[in-house]
Amino acid sequence: MSDIRIHRQHQLGLPAARKIALQWAEKAEEKFDMDCTYEEGEEQDTLYFTRSGIKGTLEVLPDALDFHAQLGFLVSAFKERIETELIEHHISPETLINIDLLTRFFKENPDYVERFHAFKEKHHAPPF
Numbered sequence: 794m795s796d797i798r799i800h801r802q803h804q805l806g807l808p809a810a811r812k813i814a815l816q817w818a819e820k821a822e823e824k825f826d827m828d829c830t831y832e833e834g835e836e837q838d839t840l841y842f843t844r845s846g847i848k849g850t851l852e853v854l855p856d857a858l859d860f861h862a863q864l865g866f867l868v869s870a871f872k873e874r875i876e877t878e879l880i881e882h883h884i885s886p887e888t889l890i891n892i893d894l895l896t897r898f899f900k901e902n903p904d905y906v907e908r909f910h911a912f913k914e915k916h917h918a919p920p921f
Contacts, residue, residue: 795869797849799860807838807855814840814853 849862
């Protein structure tokens with residue numbers, strides 16, 4: 794068996810880190826057909842995930858996320874690719890929180906959205 798371990802520090806606190814872990818679990822279930830179980834605790838949470846050829850945990854702490862996956866024999870052949878995907882496509886918890894805050898800000902302040910579109914047009918930015 795091969796293992797993947799990733800440790801990420803953050804400054805979010807447990808409630809915000811929990812939200813991100815639950816979003817990750819939802820994506821893992823949809824995209825990779827994982828079975829996920831989430832256990833909330835007072836000082837830390839644990840997300841258990843499994844599917845054929847892989848099982849692991851995501852420890853959710855007030856100041857860190859600890860990812861550990863055990864890969865079965867066939868899946869271990871893709872270990873480097875899986876690690877690369879996890880690291881290269883990793884969006885930090887802080888970035889996810891900031892995107893969420895910015896989205897809510899624009900919803901609550903539509904005049905800023907209009908000003909932003911005018912700014913983009915003035916600077917010839919492509920639409921999104």
